[in-house]
Amino acid sequence: DVVVQNFSPGTMEDLGLGYEVLKELNPGVIYAALSGFGQYGPYREWRSYAMIAEAMSGHTMLTGENHDPKGPPVEMAQAYGDLGPGTMAVMAILMALRYRDKTGKGQMIDVAQLDCMVAYNTAITGYLLSGLKPLELREKFPRGRGAGGIYKTSDEKWIRMTAFGPRALDRLVQHMGVEHDKINDDLLKEKTATMTRDEAVAYYTGMGLPCAPILHVDETVVDPHVNARDMFMEMDHPKAGRIKLIKFPVKFSLTPAQMKTPAPVLGQNNNEVLGKLLGYSEEKIKELVSKGIISYPG
Secondary structure, three states: OEEEEOOOOOHHHHOOOOHHHHHHHOOOOEEEEEEOOOOOOOOOOOOOOHHHHHHHOOHHHHHHHHHOOOOOOOOOOOOHHHHHHHHHHHHHHHHHHHHHHHHOOOEEEEEEHHHHHHHOOHHHHHHHHHOOOHHHHHHHOOOOOEEEEEEEOOOOOEEEEEEEOHHHHHHHHHHHOOOHHHOOHHHHHHHHOOOOHHHHHHHHHHOOOOEEEOOOHHHHOOOHHHHHOOOEEEEEEOOOEEEEEEOOOOOOOOOOOOOOOOOOOOOOOHHHHHHHHOOOOHHHHHHHHHOOOOOOOO
């Protein structure tokens, strides 16, 4: 029904499992091929990881520039160059399924990390519209959307506050007792520095402004709101023992997502796939294991 693969372009074709072959067997097959640079184009043969797509799509330069306009590029935290394209692939597969529901036709889905990260870079949209990079836009329009930033508090912690738009700026004027032209980064830094992190968050959220404490992961996992949203669960893993996991983040009113099993160990489903689905004999599976072709935990 749906085939998903993330081999380098040409690998599945070399194995005799390319889209054109599978389409002959099942015209309704939906075939999603995930790769760094896509199935065609001058960089088709290049290898990729998350940080490669982030680098070429402008995210790495922008991250460094946002930290220090004169400094070097800085890589994004974690692996959004993997997560973003993977999420985009799921959306594309769901769209293809809906199209097949209506027409009975399957199709090939070509998902490139670089394409997706270009699409996720809002600075590119701004550049296409204005011809200016983010720093150039901020220099030309210093007030931009308003005020705000990352500010240090008296207890050596940090907050992120934003006051975007006229109404948000009006709230600062009313609560801080200053005129609009006096609202700037230095004023907000000085004010925030007189308060603890909790006090600063309460101060700014109390006037109706978006504001949050800047947390590290050890604080995030114990945050009362995150836990009230039921974001974690415990489960027994055959190798790791009792582990704590992140649950699916979206809440459904009728069909809540369920996590019934932990991540499989290497080869855990080989017997089910090869034996029950493909009809391999137990002797054939043992032969594949003995030759090191597959792993089998049982």
